[in-house]
Amino acid sequence: MSISIISKDEDYSQWFNELVIKSDLAEHSAVRGCMVIKPYGYSIWEKMQAALDKMFKDTGHSNAYFPLFIPKSFFSKEASHVEGFAKECAVVTHYRLKNDAEGNIVVDEEAKLEEELIVRPTSETIIWNTYRGWIQSYRDLPLLINQWANVVRWEMRTRLFLRTTEFLWQEGHTAHATAEEAIAETEQMLDVYADFAENWLALPVVKGKKTANERFAGALDTYCIEALMQDGKALQAGTSHFLGQNFAKAFDVKFTSKEGKLDYVWATSWGVSTRLMGALIMAHSDDSGLVIPPKLAPVQVVAVPIYKHDEELQNITAFVKGLTKDLRAKNISIKFDDRDTQRPGFKFAEYELKGVPLRVAIGSRDMKNGTVELARRDTKTKETVPQEGLAERIESLLEEIQQNIYQKALKFRDENITPVDTYDEFKRLLDEKPGFLSAHWDGTSETEQRIKEETKATIRCIPLNNPQEEGKCILTGKPSTQRVLFARAY
């Protein structure tokens, strides 16, 4: 394994690819656009899943599982939904292979499906078709369900974690008696996502609403959290949709209210995916490798012995054993790397690449002095500290590191939200100082579309609780009442 990767200033995109592959997070598979998530990458995803799953359950949701396949006719029932997904979906047409006359394995044309099946790109249609049987009365509402699943979208240009043909995600699908309750759910789940992004991923996000152009196919309103990557491009990290009665109408899901009135049910859906892995990597890592917030690090502490003689190693091992016990009691994971096939310097570089938050190096002199050397991954600083009270020291340092990674990302993000008042300045900044550009817009899809075509920047969101301010659209000069956030995005 070669440890060095290209500098992110030299080629950010190449840096990201090399980092993902060399740090053993994931790799391309033999199937176009599909990735293999390797054990190290998957263990971070598992930590994300566990934290999110608990947050979903704490807010009253249950998990369930719906079919991978969606009959083509279902898919077509909600007009804007099929419009949004039809052009990028995997279609199952046959259910058998056979040997042809030459002994080759070929599709058996006699086993053609009467109706084609779509591999789910998202599950609104199959789920709402199911909900019809589950909902009769207001007593069946709210219905609060989440699914952990794989989905497939046939993307033309793919990138590890950020945009893959198959990806892993969770999709919440809830049903409510009133529009107000559904909107409250949509907003609650956005808050859950923002909370998770900030407190686990150490990733500051802007909460906002999408414009009509950027809405989920079938939604009345799409809420989102938007984050800023180190190259100044934005990344949509999660979305929560208010679907109105669109899917209830498409699948005829009605309920009897307390007052005995029959009405269509109100819906939400919300999801985050393995894309968050991409956000995590791009937001914090550096030229030495990954920087993983301690709360998501598969290994939080690594201990490396530095010794010449076997009896030195024995002493160090005994010490690390005690430390391990103390840390486990605090729910902190530690790995002792006593391989004799690699030198300490190599190990240091390897754990930097892998983003282990804290490194403890223990040499013979340390053992004499009752000290160890602690090295932080986030700041790359080292200090010599006493062995006494080390577990407590590590515990508080891990909290400090989690905070510091967040604060650093927050500072970067805030320094890269720039108010812009003219289109010339807008275009100049997009090249010279990319980031979020806060600008007035006349509210029309035409203007949004023209700006996108001319600059590749899109409206990332209309921030929630946006201050109202009189102004003029940067493109058309028409009156505007608020600024929105533009950026080039992943």
Add this chain to the structure above:
Amino acid sequence: MSISIISKDEDYSQWFNELVIKSDLAEHSAVRGCMVIKPYGYSIWEKMQAALDKMFKDTGHSNAYFPLFIPKSFFSKEASHVEGFAKECAVVTHYRLKNDAEGNIVVDEEAKLEEELIVRPTSETIIWNTYRGWIQSYRDLPLLINQWANVVRWEMRTRLFLRTTEFLWQEGHTAHATAEEAIAETEQMLDVYADFAENWLALPVVKGKKTANERFAGALDTYCIEALMQDGKALQAGTSHFLGQNFAKAFDVKFTSKEGKLDYVWATSWGVSTRLMGALIMAHSDDSGLVIPPKLAPVQVVAVPIYKHDEELQNITAFVKGLTKDLRAKNISIKFDDRDTQRPGFKFAEYELKGVPLRVAIGSRDMKNGTVELARRDTKTKETVPQEGLAERIESLLEEIQQNIYQKALKFRDENITPVDTYDEFKRLLDEKPGFLSAHWDGTSETEQRIKEETKATIRCIPLNNPQEEGKCILTGKPSTQRVLFARAY
């Protein structure tokens, strides 16, 4: 919701279907052969996953994720593998839909894949193609990986949980330097499965090897755990395969040994699926509903208040609050059902249907006397016990229930393993007293096949550590050295 279900003695198969649906575990979906796992069913599956996942990690395995799709050419590389799965696989042929001239959504023939993709029925081929890049030297071995995933097998006859087109499972795929290590891994994972079945599912199993006829497509040896359902039919609850070097040869995965020799890698794979849900239900449940072992019960204890006046309810509520706190401290889940829309009798029947292991009923007289009524789901016995020390009492009762469910299933299983020495008796018993029939067999596939065709009974396994015994094959009279277990099976 109608609570009553058909008696299992009247129609076991119908009883199973009604039970699965009425207890809210799962239902058929609109997609042929695919099921929807409902929240109650999924929460049992989550508990199974958590327990198994910990056992896999404790034995050194890591999770990873590989693509859903397998290129047809990969699928064909291992001859017996493709033979085994080609006839029941979903094939993706296109990657886009479009609107036709009439505005219908149809498959876009211009978006035809160059090579068809198979929706994985199992992942040996895609995984071993990936392992080629991961394994160079003995230092890369053993490679111990597990995947939690959905798989698709186009079954002609499907049944909820037992045989569905799509199902959820885990599949372990390991790589080793020697045949001995691979066989040891195969046997270790069989032990893990047996341990899980007995200690979590409360399901006694026979560990054994499959005959050549019943082996996994591509394996040199298939180990299995076989369980007995209440109707006397057997159910294969898990398999662990020694794959030899078959997949390493098919995908050219070689390694350099310590001695510098180049050799193909040795493989295992092993899996259990949502089929275990079917086993759990069929092994323990009765005509009143599910019987769930406490370790897997989503709700372990339900408390039902019995009262006339609101102040009585207030007292009971205060008591249950205290009990809840005590039980939570012991990691025991409790639900307080204080709905005023249903009578206690209805609730009792509902929780019996759902298999909640323990019911606590508290009436006004109980509050005066300092007692509660405890009802066990497994034995359907009730007793009045003091409120003092109730949490401890519940804790030990739950352990007793777990044990009792196991012992009952064990007794049933042992009473239904019958030695048989003639083919006439064999056929008679299959109809009159089905179960495992322990009989001599001449060791040939032909005999096995003929018995299967004539009686629908298959050799479930050759038990491990089988006592050697001289005898004659029940069909051919040829000499045999050991008895094997026959049964009709799910």
